[in-house]
Amino acid sequence: MTVILRPAMAHDSIATSAIMNAHFQSVRWMPKFYALPDLRGFCREMIARSWVSVAVQNGEVIGFLARHNNYVHALYVTLAARGQGVGQALLARAQGEATALDLWTHQANSVARRFYQRAGFHEVESSAGHHNDEGLPDVRYYWQRGAKHV
Numbered sequence: 001m002t003v004i005l006r007p008a009m010a011h012d013s014i015a016t017s018a019i020m021n022a023h024f025q026s027v028r029w030m031p032k033f034y035a036l037p038d039l040r041g042f043c044r045e046m047i048a049r050s051w052v053s054v055a056v057q058n059g060e061v062i063g064f065l066a067r068h069n070n071y072v073h074a075l076y077v078t079l080a081a082r083g084q085g086v087g088q089a090l091l092a093r094a095q096g097e098a099t100a101l102d103l104w105t106h107q108a109n110s111v112a113r114r115f116y117q118r119a120g121f122h123e124v125e126s127s128a129g130h131h132n133d134e135g136l137p138d139v140r141y142y143w144q145r146g147a148k149h150v
Contacts, residue, residue, distance in 0.1 A: 003086055005093055008052035008064060013044040015061035016052065019076045026079060029108045031134050046073065053093060055086045065090040072103035075112075091119050100144040107137040116141045 008016065017039040024030050046052050046066045051073065055063040063077035063086040072094065077086045094101060105112045107126065121141035129135040 002057065003062070003089060004056045005053055005089060006056060007050065008047045008054045010044070010047060012052070012054050012061055012064070013040050013047055016043040016047070016054065016064045016076070019061070019064065019078055020074070022079055023076050027109075029106075029136070031136075033134075053090060055081075055090055057081070057086075062086055063090055065094055067094050067098075067101070070098050070100050070102055072101055075103075087115060088119070095119070095143065095145070098145075100142070102140065102142050104131045104138045104140050106132065106134070107139050113139065113141075116143075119143065120147075 017036060020039050020043070021034065021036050024032065024034055043052070049068065051066045051068045053065050053067075054061045055077070062081040063075075065075045065087075066073040072091075075087055075090060077090075101121070103116070103121075105116065107113075121143040123139050124142045125140040127138055127140075129137050131138050131140070
């Protein structure tokens with residue numbers, strides 16, 4: 001599988017929002033109050049701010065990571081491409097460009113939590129949902145280059 005990582009372009013908001021929407025629809029615990037046009041606007045804004053890198057295979061966007069400075073706002077991969085190293089490649093690129101990264105994920109998202117822990121992130125804080133629009137319990141993860149965590 002040849003995957004190309006590149007900065008997102010304006011037209012990528014269609015694919016990135018579709019990837020987010022598919023994730024939200026596939027997760028039982030996630031409230032279903034995001035409309036696709038709202039997600040497209042959200043992705044368009046992140047892309048316009050140059051926060052987004054996309055993973056492309058055979059001309060199709062199959063994943064993306066949105067990062068502003070050291071904060072990871074979003075990391076999503078198509079359902080079909082999960083488990084194939086796409087998210088890992090996007091995150092590794094971000095880790096290569098930063099000395100530290102910080103992010104929040106939902107406590108119920110055990111797949112994401114294991115993924116970030118394998119990538120060297122460690123839990124530094126949790127809340128009852130104060131850091132997300134859904135109001136769901138969340139966890140803050142932190143990674144620092146060269147840090148050793150047990």
